[in-house]
Amino acid sequence: MFKNYTVIFLAFFTISLSAQDYFLKKYQPFNSAIPSPEAFLGYPIGSQHTRHDQIVAYLKELARISDMASIYEYGKTHEGRKLVILTISSSQNLQNLEQIKQQHLAFVDTNSGASNYDQVPIFINLGYNVHGNEPSSSEAAMLSAYTLLASNHPEIRKYRSDAVIFIDPTINPDGRDRHTQWANSYKGNPLVSDPQDAEHSEYWPQGRTNHYWFDLNRDWLLGINPESRGKLNWYHEWYPNVVTDFHEMGTNSTYFFEPMKPIGSKDPIMPKENYTDLNDIFGAYFSKALDSIGSLYFTKEAFDGTYPGYGSSYPDLQGGLALLFEQASSRGHVQKTPYGKITFPFTIRNQYTSSMTTVKAAVENKALLRKYQQDFFKSALSNASKKRIRAYTFEDKFDKNRLKAFIDKLLLHRIKVYKTNDENKYVVPTNQPQYRMVQTVFETYKEYRDSVFYDASAWSVANFYNVKYRAVSSNVPTTGEVTSTEDLVKVSPVSRSSYAYIIDYDDYNASAVLYYLQHKGVNVAAAYKPFSIQTSTISKKFNYGTLVVPVSKQKLSPEKVYQALTEAQKRYKVPMYSVASGFSLSGIDLGSRYVQFVQKPKAAMVIGNGVRSYEAGEVWHLLDTRVHMPITKIPMRNFSRSDLDRYNTLVLVSGNYNQLDSNQQKRIKDWIAKGNTLITIGSASRWAINTKIVNEKLTKAKKKDSLKAVSRKPYVDAPENLGKESVGGAIFKVDLDVTHPLGFGYHDTSIPVYKNNTIWLAPSKNEYATVAKYSADPHIDGFITDRNLNEFMKPSASLIVSPVGRGRAVLFADNPNFRGSWYGTNRLFLNALFFGNEIRVPR
Template sequence: MKKILFFTTFFFALCAQAQEVKLKDYLPQDVTYNRNIPTPSEIVGFVPGEWHISHDKLVLYMKAIAESSDRVSIENRGFTYEKRPLILLTITSPENHKNLAEIQENHLKIISGEVSESQLESMPIVVNQGFSVHGNEPSGTNAALVLAYYLAAAEGASIDRMLENTVILLDPSFNPDGLQRFAYWTNTNRSVNLNPDPQDREFSEIWPGGRTNHYWFDLNRDWLPLQLLESQARVKTFYDWRPNVLTDHHEMGSNSSFFFQPGIPERTNPLTPQLNQDLTERIGNYHAKALDSIGSLYYSKESFDDFYYGKGSTFPDINGSIGILFEQASSRGSGQMTENGLLTFPFTIKNQFTTALSTLKASLELKTDILKLQYNFYRNAEKKAEKGAYVFGRKNDPVLANELAKVLEQHQVELYKLDKNEHFDGKDFDQNSSYIIPKNQLQHRIVEAMFEKRTSFNDSIFYDVSAWSFRHAFDVDFAEVKSIDMGKKLTSVELDIPNDLQKSEYAYALRWNDFNAPKVLYKIMDEDIRVKVAQKPFQSKTETFDYGTIVIPIQNQQKTSTEIYTLLDELQKNNHVKISPLKTGLTQGINLGSPNMNPLEMPKIAMLVGEGVRSYDAGEIWHMLDFRYEIPVTKVDAKDFNRTSLEKYTHLVIPSSSSNALTPSGKEKLKDWVSKGGNLIAYKGTMNWLKDEKMIDFKIKKDSVVAKDISFIERSKFYGAKRIGGAIFKAKIDRSHPIVYGYNNDEIALFRNSNLMLEADTLSFKNPIQYTNSPLLSGYINAENLELIKSTVPFKQNGYGRGNVMIFTDNTNFRAFWLGTFKLFLNSIFFSDQM
């Protein structure tokens, strides 16, 4: 014990004086090290822990390791949004490298059942070690430098045995863009003589911080939705190899210690086998022993859970693997004072490296049991899989259904196309826009996890969301069938290119129910082509057009009919929308020259960002407009708002924000702009201070539950149970209202993670979206809140001077994958003048 205390004290003191970190202070000393392998300082100029590694230098070192060691190979699997490489190191024995393709092929046979259980003992185990998915949790990535060096340079019988029996997939930076952002910040603000005062600027990043990726997403929520470039590359690696263990190295609050899984037992997703948790606990014993040996405090089975499968430490659990979360107390810089004393950056790296090694040791010694978990996971899945299938589609919108199909394809889910139109469960399924998911397949369990509707739980508190059903997120028609003609198995889900557009000399109609219709509309308007929106349905001789149909007249345009035709034909083919030629204005219902055909104004959009604005929400809006729909949005920093000219903008979006996001004079400026005709779209917390500023009026329904017989220690559970952390609710819609143009059904599934419940207006036509009297579709909500939410409204709009104020209680663009409600936001942009 004296040795442990001495080492810990020495390590802290050493780092506190002048950050004189030595590589040997991290490394085991019971092996020798190959001098032909470069150390990090020889390539990047410093020992890990002296400075924060930037992503470019990280790549430089990893390439040097791969060039100098026959144990290591490196590949680039793609690029981030900022064009940084997504590198992966494969580390194993030189002999294994010679047969790596064969090893990979044989390993995948565990999944398919082409090997017997008795053969597992002779097969290597595959371990995927990943670091710092949150860029401002850098001890993981900096530990990856030490780990790569150790695995390449260490010599001796133990390391040889481990490499002979293990294939290590080392992903040193899950989030290159965020890592670079944070490294720049902390290195820029680091003093030569280290200052551990927590109030120093080094420890207070500016907005949005390095946690997120380029578009300000939390990448550790995207393992299941797969909407982001980094996640798509990461999960492809997972399925290419099907690792047995995947580690996810994080950081947490500076006053904490060190956490490793398992998490809170009663919050484990019931679809996860108990054997998975048992093995996780056995592996945890290795972490405990390793951390004991260096005197580090730690804990397990508290704080974190294994429920949502979109996290890096939980996603493997539904794929026959073991996911392990590590959470290290963060120094948030070079070193700062905490409740537990001085916490230095090198010490955080030491803990991460130590548990990376204990993971490899545990994986090797428990190899056969872990391989058997994977083998039996899929054999049991085949036995439990029911007969029948799920069918999903979206009539008149093949793109939206295809977006879901693309996610399933990345998860290696077997898909078939309908070979004829079908009618199931009261819904029509068009063969051109519908898909079949057979239940009896290897990916049965992840299919179940993606589509289940769950409303009963073992616990009332969740670390993340309690529901994520993809059938609702993508707003597709969905049916469960006992038998069906399977049709053609798909090897690709790419959509066929639409036929040539038929030319018209009178007008064209763009259906607004198409997922890509907003993108096409903006491009049409950007070409200075006048358009109108139909506020009532109408019919041509052959087709029916719904509320919100966009009409493009040919006459009195700046472009010729041929130029318009060429543009529309190209847009239709590139975006898979349906554009129909109209030969006459004498249509049934309203005519094309009707007063109910209203002209649309080209939107010019600004969005408030910066301190006081929730960066996640802002990033989701930015990504949707910029990356998915190619609609420009000007990001106005809150600190610059007072001197920003707003006159050029038709719309201002304020994501969820605090009341101090704008100064008093800024709020007056906002009022003036709206009163002169501006359109304000606000989310969640913003609506509260808009009400204080008398820009909109509403009443919130609140619970009156009193805490009875709740002890002090149970208070967090009491408050946690009242929180709506992420659930799905059913609302009825008034399809004639512009905010819901483009929706085919009279009901919609809404995701919500707030307790903002707005009372409905006494005028029913002012409630275009209203929760039903039986609203819960999936997820957790306590009985009191469930009663409160009934008949409330998630959207309100009122005039303010000559302008509009529109508010949403919840995020319509949640995590970039709640595609089913994207159009609510887009309608508030394009049709605000019609409300």
């Protein structure tokens, strides 16, 4: 199959036919006044990879030329690239788009009785290229836009009349351009199909992810990055009926379209009609279209929509039909496979064919899709009325900025939130159209009908934020709806003091305040024991880790110190207090030996081949966007000649560090012993133990009886049986030592953590070194086998500090920064950065 189409494509360069005929012949004739992608770009689609700015320029040109198209910018990426959507419909529809939009939204409104299902144009969102190095779909986006605008074929004219089509050509422009630069830079002439050629193997971190190395296809639920937040705001303005999610997979595969593998949840919150009836209807269209061009494909046996944060699952929870496509990738321009050569144009044509088929299927089933979306939101209310739970209340008495971040996430998904008489407590009623999103945020699960998941098996967002929430079976009195987080956190301006200032370290933003002050040259100390003291306004009790700024211990003038404090408070909204005396009402005084100077962190992190880019990006993103603290990223290839003495903290996230030889291992250990801090996460913690950098152990499996006969199992079941032993992503409870510097800022000794690995740290033999241990009954949410739970997890530690000479290693078994969303455990990591060098592990 691949070989035949390759021959056809290469023939384009030797005959007079335009290369675009390979894609577009079916939809002739075309309006000559509208330029094809080839005419605009100056090269045939598929002959090279197209930069994002060229794609945007082409779509802008289409919108300029045609009265059947308009372009909208819904945001910008971290690197400043534009995120755009091209809207295509008939000129009459576009002129009346606002009216059509209101008619469409009537089907989302549970109070509306709209029944004109077949009379309103169907809303279709063709979304492309969320993974930057899966580039074929963005090229197909340009072909689709051209076809839908320029074709005079009767079928296409009907699509323009009966649909409003929103084309999002590149969901991840930063990643796409990273890959585009690579593929075009290493493109040979003639083309090189050898899989070992550099063109087919990008250097770390590759183009899959965005600027901070986040997988944007996991970010629909979490809404951390501007690409996702912009798209979510657009989405909830339009609520499209059908959404596409185009991807690429291994070169030696074929093509995938839905239906997927069955959802792993025992009781999915998505209506069954979505993943059975609708997918089967659309699947029949896709099979017919791909059969007609001779493309092989498969369905049902892979991928799943269990996690609600994919581009192919989130729209399903908004009454739409999300459709996943996976194309075998050429990983460049042409590559050898067992079937022959697979070319870039071939991959584009499959994506283009599925794009146009999606429009066809949606238009021909628009009444069904509209009725389904209407029933979806109405059934949300009826489902809620059948459940005992009437609302969820949540609160945090100590950390309003973390609470604000959680409420922001609820509002992003259009979940209704209300205030109560208690200023620290909020309520989310279940009787609301977004009830299924309420379930997604608060509900937890222990039973599943599957044991192998494509991604996470747990996503209860409230646990990500360590929010204390409670399900209630009665209505809760409210005092008003929360519609914005703009003024949710209010702090009293700190008054000037000639003695000292105290900063509440319970607040999530306190780490950012600490670094801001250090950067400004202010000396800051931390209280290693709690105390109560009279401030200028109230007498108040302060927790472990409270920051103290003594005015007399500064190199800066009192005026400069006060200015830095007021600037920090204005920026981060953290409670601050002035005091006139260091004499406490109870607990330690401000001059106590338990009030210690906090050293400014000088942090570095190893990146590059072997390092898990997701986790490295999460650290970088956290420090860049929330703490505004720089971290030096040292490529693995440069590590042997780097000067570690410039830093007092080194971060190693999960990865393979076996490429660091015994000399480099000794170098790291000697550097720690000088008084510095090594922070390891996941498999890096295992590496530190295995290489004897630290004197700790891993939890070992119980020895099996070698004489016991091994039961024979079917070969075909091996992937499922072995796959379930991994911990793909679940939430567990740990017991935290809140008196330890790594526990500063916490009040509750029980907190949730996220585990997506099988790293099991044995508790330290030093009784003061195990900072967090899995509780006796640790399971909160997600799938884990009984063996992993009882044999490995329950005896193990989640966080250890191990002494190395005058220094220490902080070993995380679990990722405290997972996907930029774990506000509840970020503090553990930040404490390791800021207080690590002050930790003295008693021996």
